[in-house]
Amino acid sequence: MTSAAGYNFAYLDEQTKRMIRRALLKAVAIPGHQIPFGSREMPLPYGWGTGGIQVTAAVLGPDDVLKVIDQGADDTTNAVSIRRFFARTAGVATTTDTAAATLIQTRHRIPEKPLREDQILVYQVPQPEPLSRLEPSRAETRRMHALAEYGLMYVKLYEDITRFGHVAISYDYPVMVNGRHLMAPSPIPAFDNPKMHRMAALQLFGAGREKRIYAVPPYTSVVSLDFDDHPFRTTRAPQCCGLCGADSSYLDEIVADDKGGRLFVCSDTDFCEERRAAGHVGPEGVAA
Amino acid sequence: MIAPPVMLRTEGLAKRFTLHLQGGLQLNVLNNVDLEVRAGECIALAGPSGAGKSTLLRSLYGNYRADAGRILVRHNGGFVDIVSALPRHVVAVREETLGYVSQFLRVVPRVSALDIVADAARGLAPDAARAAAAALLHRLNIPASLHILPPATFSGGEQQRINLARGFIGGHPILLLDEPTASLDTANRDVVIAMIREAKAGGAAIVGIFHDAFVRDAIADRLYQIAPYQQAA
Amino acid sequence: MNLDDAPLLTARGLNLSFGAIPALVDVDADLWPGEMLAIVGESGSGKTTLLNVLSGKLAPRSGQVWYRDPDCIQHDVHAMPQPALRALHRSDWGFVHQNPRENLRMAVSAGGNVGERLMAQGRRHYGDIRTAAIDWLGQVEIDADRIDDLPRTFSGGMLQRLQIARTLVTHPRLVFMDEPTGGLDVSVQARLLDLIRSLVRRLGIAAVLVTHDLAVARLLADRTMVMQRGEVVEAGLTDQVLDDPRHPYTQLLVSSVLQA
Known part of the structure; x- marks a missing residue:
């Protein structure tokens, strides 16, 4: 050290x-x-x-x-x-x-x-x-936190x-x-x-x-935050990772060439590399 | 035969106006008015113009605040003194016991004649109230085409009939009538006379101002004479 | 009559001055359930100050305001913890401003504006909130298909009606109104008066109404208080005060009304 x-x-x-x-x-x-x-x-x-x-x-x-x-x-x-x-x-x-x-x-x-x-x-x-973004006054937002008045946030969701x-x-x-x-x-x-x-x-x-x-x-x-009849849902690109084939990780969309070709890869590089090292290969990938 | 119950009684009623805008001029309009009306009885207030007939009628309704004396109204089995009652109790007495037909119609603009009358009905569901109001307006010769219109543009006679319908639909046990037939033609006057007679037969106690001698003779049981007031110094 | 015999709101001995100017001088007031009380007087007479003190927005120098909640517990409005007062203001109480823009969120749709108090109360079902919003827009005579429009596309009268819907959606027991028909065209004003009158009566709401317009007081209020220089100079049934005014100031006010 x-x-x-x-x-x-x-x-x-x-x-x-x-x-x-x-x-x-x-x-x-x-x-x-x-x-x-x-x-x-x-x-x-x-x-x-x-x-x-x-x-x-x-x-x-x-x-x-x-x-x-x-x-x-x-x-x-x-x-x-x-x-x-x-x-x-x-x-x-x-x-x-x-x-x-x-x-x-x-x-x-x-x-x-x-x-x-x-x-x-x-x-x-x-x-x-x-x-x-909903309430410009800092004094007011602090008061809203203090009193747990969060109706306004739901107005945004509404x-x-x-x-x-x-x-x-x-x-x-x-x-x-x-x-x-x-x-x-x-x-x-x-x-x-x-x-x-x-x-x-x-x-x-x-x-x-x-x-x-x-x-x-x-x-x-x-x-x-969500509504009872509109529950919170996560979304991700529907593809699997082009390099490691993961189908549940969060993906980045990368422009791959000058012709507008696109590639979806794991945004977590370490996760992707570890999977490839373990032998997982995606549709665009090369075995590590 | 037992005499019908007293519905309204005044004791030593006095009403004075102080006109601050005219240097504090004092008008002693009513002095020591003692009046008693029983169920089914109609009393006509009499006296020269300006004697204080309208003032007395308005005082009975609690519209003018008496300066002395009592106005006892039979309400819910007991007597309420309009002079000393709390404002909201006066409201309750007016709602259930004391009906008043003024000379002029004063209502929220834009509301239809039918709704104005139906609004004054007591203890009826909205639909029933509107039906009763329509029937009463028909009886008073207000054509159906006018029922849905606000009465602001009506003629004086039509407005007065709306006012009458509003006063009578509630079936109050005591009715105060201020010139109910003043701007009516003979046919409508006769309808009103019939309505007042029916109310009397139904046990209503009525106090009214009737300039029309024909109407007065047709319905009044007795006259109450009001002496012209003395202008105080 | 037993419960109704207790006032919903009671004020005793309210005093407040702004510098040397007296805004409230020994003001007492009572409001019973389902009753509409008008406070009239000219500009600067202290009527809006009284409204703000009664609603807990402004503290008096001395005096107390008591509110009786649905469980018949009396609350000293100016000694209440702020969270409790704010909770009261978004549930049991409502406040209708003269300028609806002060109360409405102009960047939020009509439905969101009406639904906000419900969401603030913890309602978390979008469909139910929307249904309630549509219902209330109907009650204030705004077409249901305007629910997703922004208030800035609304006329002045519609904005005021939207504000009323937003306020009444939680079924408050007590509503404070500050010149609710001020600044509107007379034709719009008439419609709004009728709306307020019928809503208040149908829902059994008690209301304190500040107005400089005696005709508004006559059409809406059961009782009227006349204020001058912070003092209540005359009070009583509205028709008594307006037809048989006793105080010189009330006589002046009544005789100054233009006859159309």
Whole structure:
């Protein structure tokens, strides 16, 4: 374990990490409730995961094994940069293997493989307030959370069903946490929402620009909002993965050539690779 | 033979108006009015124009607030004093006991004549109330084509007949009538006389102002003379 | 008569001033179930302030407002915890604003606007909510096929009727109305008056109605309170107050009405 000279372990100073940990403790104590924290300037722009990075820095220990994914992939710019950032400033081991990681920072996905009690999932959150588009006043949304007045969110669902015949929210689909707090699950696809419910791993959410932290402790109920006669349903592309043949994973659509050819592949690259290594082959794939 | 029960009695009733906009001018319109009406009896208020006949009638209805005395109305087996009763009790007395036919029709615009009359019916289902209202309007020679129209555009005589229908449909045990036949032709006047007679035969106590001597003679059992008031200094 | 003998809403000794301007001076008020009470007076007389204090939106400097709930428990409106007061406002109580845009969500369809209070109460069946919305649009004489239209496509009179449907959908026992027919054409006003009158009577709703229009008070209200400079100068049955006004101010008000 070696960290870059001149930086404190995991970049942030100890006082800041302590402040963030205090916010995290509060967040875990009140599942789904947004806790304000003193978000710091980080060496990357807002919207690139400043909230998630600060949470990760605050909980990261020298023995942790870190995995970072962006849209499910380990090899995208954002994921690579953040992974390298902590490798340099904290000297921790990194991995792309979901099962090997103890701490996973994610943008917009939950890994396909179920997580364990000894793992922590850190979400990067652009907008922590699920009611932000419906009620412009922050004072009012805080009051609505305090009094658990969530009728307005249902008005949004009602409008969707009326206009489109179904709830037209495909990502950041609002959830009720522990039967009390309405929560934005960050822009993960609605497909991933059921994975949050009673998840064995601790889930932490950091919003850097909005300066909010919230959490879902292990085995907490997380229920997607719906109507009795229009129950929540997940959707995915009807294809199976072109590379590994998986028919139940979340798929990305990739333009494969200049003639408009398209390929559907697992968005979770680690999941896909592991399947191919185990001998699964999709219609477009080559055996590993 | 036992005398019919007293339905309405006033004791020492007085009504004074203070006109603040005219320098506090005081008009003592009613002084010591003692009036008694029994079931099945019709009393005509008499006196020169301006003597206070309408004021007395409105006071009996609780529309004008008396300054002294009592107005006892037989209501639900007991007597209620209109002068001292709580406003909502006055409303209850008006709903169940005390009917009033004013000279002018005052209703929500846009509501049809039929609904205005049916609305005043008591204890009837909506359909039955409308049927009763239609029958009463027919009897008062309001053609069916007018029933569905709001009465705002009706002639004075038609409006008065709507008003009469509204006053009579409830079958109140006490009826106060302010010039019920003033703008009616002979045929309609006779219909109204018949209706008042039927109400009397049914035990209603009636107090009214009838300028038309023919009508008065046809239905009034006695006259109550009101002395012209004295203007106070 | 036993239950009805207890008022639904009771106010005693309400006082409030804005700086040196008295808005409420020793105001008492009672409202019984199923009764409509009009508060009349000119602009600045304190009638809207009284409405806001009665409905718990504005705290008086002194005095109390009591509300009797369906279980006959009395609640001190201004000592109630805010969650309880807000819950009251979306279930047992309703508030009809002069400007329907203040109450309606203009970016939400008519059906969503009517259904919001039901959803806020925890109703979670889309079909039932929609059925209730269609029913209520019918009751306020809006065509059922307008259910998915945005309120911005509605006329002023329709907006006001939509607001009434949105308010009454939870069958409140008590409705506060602030100049509900203000700002509307007279023809639209007449229709709305008739609608309010018949709905209130049919549903047995008690209502406090603020209006500067004596004709509106006469057509809708059982009782009327006349306010001047924060004081109730005269109160009684509406027809008594308007036909036999005693206070100089009421006489002035009544004699100032234009005859059409």
